[in-house]
Amino acid sequence: MSSAVYWIVAWAGIAISASIAAGILAFVKNRDYSFWIAWAFLVPPMVFALAVLPRHQGPRPRRPSLDEEDKNW
Numbered sequence: 001m002s003s004a005v006y007w008i009v010a011w012a013g014i015a016i017s018a019s020i021a022a023g024i025l026a027f028v029k030n031r032d033y034s035f036w037i038a039w040a041f042l043v044p045p046m047v048f049a050l051a052v053l054p055r056h057q058g059p060r061p062r063r064p065s066l067d068e069e070d071k072n073w
Contacts, residue, residue: 018044030056032063 022040025047026033039046064072 014044015041018047022047022050025050028055029053030058030060032061034063 019037019041022036023033026036029050031050031053036046036050040050
């Protein structure tokens, strides 16, 4: 296997692992997990940023649905 393919596969494994870890950590910290999963997939070190954030008090933030966003346009 060539060196480039090895690094692409390694980066994919890191990105998927980081997104899974961010989803679990965001759920535990009462944060919007879909936001953190997406950012951790694109930028895996975002898991560390999430780890240092405090736990969100109160209800979990909810992203508006597409219909609700269109209504506000």
